[in-house]
Amino acid sequence: MTKITLEVNGKKVSKDVADHTLLSVFLRDNLNLTGTHVGCDTSQCGACVVHVNGKSIKSCSTLAADIDGSKVTTIEGLAKDGKLHPMQEAFKKTHGLQCGFCTPGMVMSAVDLLQTKKNPSEQEIREWLEGNICRCTGYQNIVAAVKEASTKM
Amino acid sequence: MKTFNYHVPKAVKEASKLASTSSAFLAGGMTTIPSLKLGLATYKDIIDIKSIKKLSGIKVSGKSVTIGATTKHAEVAASKEVQKAIPALAKLAGNIGDAQVRNRGTIGGSISNNDPSACYPSACMALNATIHTNSRKISASKFFTGMFETALKKGELVEAVEFEVPEKADYQKHPNPASRYAIIGVFVAKNKKEVNVAVTGAKSSVYIDKDLSKKLTSSFSSSSIEGIKLDHSEMNSDMHASSEYRANLVSLYAKKAVEAC
Numbered sequence: 001m002t003k004i005t006l007e008v009n010g011k012k013v014s015k016d017v018a019d020h021t022l023l024s025v026f027l028r029d030n031l032n033l034t035g036t037h038v039g040c041d042t043s044q045c046g047a048c049v050v051h052v053n054g055k056s057i058k059s060c061s062t063l064a065a066d067i068d069g070s071k072v073t074t075i076e077g078l079a080k081d082g083k084l085h086p087m088q089e090a091f092k093k094t095h096g097l098q099c100g101f102c103t104p105g106m107v108m109s110a111v112d113l114l115q116t117k118k119n120p121s122e123q124e125i126r127e128w129l130e131g132n133i134c135r136c137t138g139y140q141n142i143v144a145a146v147k148e149a150s151t152k153m
Numbered sequence: 154m155k156t157f158n159y160h161v162p163k164a165v166k167e168a169s170k171l172a173s174t175s176s177a178f179l180a181g182g183m184t185t186i187p188s189l190k191l192g193l194a195t196y197k198d199i200i201d202i203k204s205i206k207k208l209s210g211i212k213v214s215g216k217s218v219t220i221g222a223t224t225k226h227a228e229v230a231a232s233k234e235v236q237k238a239i240p241a242l243a244k245l246a247g248n249i250g251d252a253q254v255r256n257r258g259t260i261g262g263s264i265s266n267n268d269p270s271a272c273y274p275s276a277c278m279a280l281n282a283t284i285h286t287n288s289r290k291i292s293a294s295k296f297f298t299g300m301f302e303t304a305l306k307k308g309e310l311v312e313a314v315e316f317e318v319p320e321k322a323d324y325q326k327h328p329n330p331a332s333r334y335a336i337i338g339v340f341v342a343k344n345k346k347e348v349n350v351a352v353t354g355a356k357s358s359v360y361i362d363k364d365l366s367k368k369l370t371s372s373f374s375s376s377s378i379e380g381i382k383l384d385h386s387e388m389n390s391d392m393h394a395s396s397e398y399r400a401n402l403v404s405l406y407a408k409k410a411v412e413a414c
Contacts, residue, residue: 057257
């Protein structure tokens with residue numbers, strides 16, 4: 001067991017975790033933050049993307065103990081005071097989701113893109129979202145959502 | 154995933170001491186963790202080396218670019234210094250996997266794993282890299298010994314990779330559309346004395362294509378390798394590409410790389 005201390009969505013949490021606990025498991029099972037989805041479990045689908053110290057990573061391929069002391073933001077941490085994040089608003093507006101399973105990961109990846117690149121081209125959006133798979137194949141509207149959000153962020 | 158003991162040494166010596174026949178060094182974990190989850194590998198001890206400060210960072214001198222083992226692909230891709238000294242290396246790093254993999258994956262991890270389809274080993278071979286470990290310096294041509302095999306011994310840890318700055322270089326990859334691993338990748342480097350064409354993804358381990366390198370050393374232009382037929386007998390054949398197709402891609406992408414130099 002290892003004791004880890006994290007700041008998750010602005011709140012400090014300290015817990016003992018088994019050494020082999022994945023960040024995705026820690027978030028879902030220990031903190032009940034089930035917005036972070038586990039899709040493929042082989043780090044290809046991107047449904048589990050969260051931010052660690054501001055950068056998007058795949059939480060299903062990261063040990064919780066490995067990020068001890070870090071700041072984590074999950075999909076639950078984006079909305080502020082009951083108001084959706086501009087990226088969430090954009091997904092809603094452009095119908096950027098169908099079944100919704102990939103959406104948390106898509107949103108978290110896309111937010112990271114706009115942090116580093118203010119006005120990405122369609123090609124840059126598609127390249128950035130390579131690590132996020134939508135099996136409803138709803139990519140057109142996802143790309144449209146990121147484009148829309150880029151005008152608001 | 155089976156349990157293991159997680160260690161966070163602060164110094165290379167300590168990390169090396171913890172190593173055993175049932176341990177693995179952990180950097181970004183982009184291969185190690187999925188392998189553990191799938192049961193492809195099990196270890197008693199996982200030794201996380203990311204807290205060892207001296208293993209991270211980029212140093213550029215006139216003649217070489219040295220990248221610390223735990224430096225992430227995203228850091229190499231974004232480094233202004235690398236972009237200036239060896240743009241092909243920054244480009245290669247910026248096209249590994251996807252954005253999230255690049256935010257975690259490291260150069261030391263990539264070369265120590267020596268996946269036959271990994272991008273970095275080709276840069277090491279073409280740019281006459283020297284691999285600095287905690288006990289010696291190994292030239293890239295002696296480091297990659299076979300499929301997922303390297304010259305590293307138990308307790309030996311990659312500390313940094315030193316690349317020679319070439320006159321010109323380019324990397325061209327035909328990625329698997331799902332995993333972004335190279336179905337084939339060709340790194341062409343025009344060095345002072347010779348041209349190296351390193352190929353990844355085509356065989357069981359990275360290699361220098363002697364025919365292409367020789368032809369380009371005598372005349373560095375795409376016309377000198379136009380239509381060259383490569384021997385495909387030792388090339389990989391799988392659901393993604395037959396060996397004949399890979400051989401054709403290698404010559405085609407070598408040409409593309411020369412033209413982009």
